[in-house]
Amino acid sequence: MIRGMSSAELRTIEHDWSLWARGGQIAPQGRWTVWLMMAGRGFGKTRAGAEWVRDQARQGARARIALVAATAGEARRVMIEGDSGLLAIAPADERPDWKPSIGQLHWPNGAQAFVYSAAEPDTLRGPQHSAAWADEIAKWPHAIEAWDNLMLGLRSGRWPRVVATTTPRPAAIIRRLIAEPGVMMTGGRTRDNRANLPPSFIAAMDELYGGTRLGRQELDGELIEEAEGALWSRATIEARRVRRMGAVRRVVVGVDPPAGTGGDACGIVAVALGDDGFAYVIEDASVEAQAPEGWARAVAACAARAGADRVIAEANNGGAMVESVLRAVAANLPVRLVHASRGKAARAEPVSALYDAGRAFHVGAFPELEDQLCGLIAGGGYAGPGRSPDRADALVWAMSELMLGPQAGHVGVRML
CATH class of the missing domain: 3.30.420.10 (Ribonuclease H-like superfamily/Ribonuclease H)
Structure with missing residues (x-):
């Protein structure tokens, strides 16, 4: 079947995320405001977040999307220029114009995205967005303040919402989101993405960290609570x-x-x-x-x-x-x-x-x-x-x- 397809048809299949995504990488059904994707390393969180943003940008010229990471450098390195970032996943005719000097992405249809650093939460005061991708929120500095400013600016368009992708840590922002009604959660393990990871990596991680607290958190995507008797909380x-x-x-x-x-x-x-x-x-x-x-x-x-x-x-x-x-x-x-x-x-x-x-x-x-x-x-x-x-x-x-x-x-x- 594939042999008889034209190059244009093959490109369409290549960039059709619904054909390649696993269940935990697809946005939940229904009307939600926050989608929390909490999964192990290598699960494919970055690809899922980038594909969701790409879908939001396709909604039209009025799309205004916030891209928030722990630092502006991480947003650029992972969310935009990374192997699974917004530039890498875009078809040629949808590829946004990246303007690193001002931290903005401009799509051909007029949609725009803006880079923010959680280390500077005040920069999220004022701007309005129709969608947002918040990456690795468990490691954000000033996470609560940055998140609140982001949510208060999520007031543009008919249905503003945000996807938050993170490896689990028992940080205050993670606990708060889990407890909030209406937050949709998906998750998964590193092993779920074994088709796209070297077998040697999977084997080495299992041998080194399988069954450990660190392995349960970083590989299995579990939220591990405080260690009993810990000196710091x-x-x-x-x-x-x-x-x-x-x-x-x-x-x-x-x-x-x-x-x-x-x-x-x-x-x-x-x-x-x-x-x-x-x-x-x-x-x-x-x-x-x-x-x-x-x-x-x-x-x-x-x-x-x-x-x-x-x-x-x-x-x-x-x-x-x-x-x-x-x-x-x-x-x-x-x-x-x-x-x-x-x-x-x-x-x-x-x-x-x-x-x-x-x-x-x-x-x-x-x-x-x-x-x-x-x-x-x-x-x-x-x-x-x-x-x-x-x-x-x-x-x-x-x-x-x-x-x-x-x-x-x-x-x-x-x-x-």
Whole structure:
């Protein structure tokens, strides 16, 4: 049958999403305002979101569509220019004109889409939209404010609505949407898309993460609630999230170096002490799969960006090597080595108390770091992603130096 088709007919089939989509990738029937697609990595959420936006754009010249991601860069890289983004899925005669300098897409029929960053929720005040695609909402900074501003502007056209695509995390915005009446939900697992994923990838993921909390969340698309006995809760972190901080007294970069030279993750977290006496996480610069020179350069770069007056590095795994590697890339780096005499969870307990007391804050969102914090268990143990809470440990070292150690509150000389 296909052999007898013309090239035009074949192109029509290629771009007919209804022929290729799985059940969880098709918009629900009926009249709804919010469609929450919460599924595992590689399920095909981006393709489904892009195809839904393409369908909305085909409604006519008056279509005005919001494209919202955690950052404008992610919106461009994933939603628009990605392998399954809006430019890649469009037939030639429907391909929109992408104007990156102003963050807009213009379709041949007059429909338009506008890029927004959830990191700047005020940009969603004022504009009106007939539809919206909100991507990876579980990792949005200022998610509640950005979502509310988006919904308040969804007032154009006969039937305004939004699709939200995300990997599940027990973030406040996810819990809120699940509880709201009228929100339509679909989901799925990574394995559901096995026809489009390398078998070796499926096998490796099953072997590494099958049956684990991380695997259930990231692969099976389950919403995993708080770990029992966790030192940090999502609600506490959300309550300590701010958009900016005031004057800075000093900055410390905490480093949890990898155990060897095999390319494990290196935790690198910058924490600032404000003039108000509170601690503020300002950057998670952690890197993975880097040789010693690579993670050392990342530490030096983070210290320079943040204007740090001290780098605190754990020395339990090759202290002399850690210091020599750091000084090899930046001879004047103000490094101080520390030795851990207690386990990671025990060291973290007094730092978690700073959050409970309202003395520690996050300037923006740090999803990977926050996942690790919520996996540290009181009394010992770790139930978060990865083999070790390297990012969380780096935060603990920096916070301890600023808020708990003998130098707490000391005014140092910041690097310029």
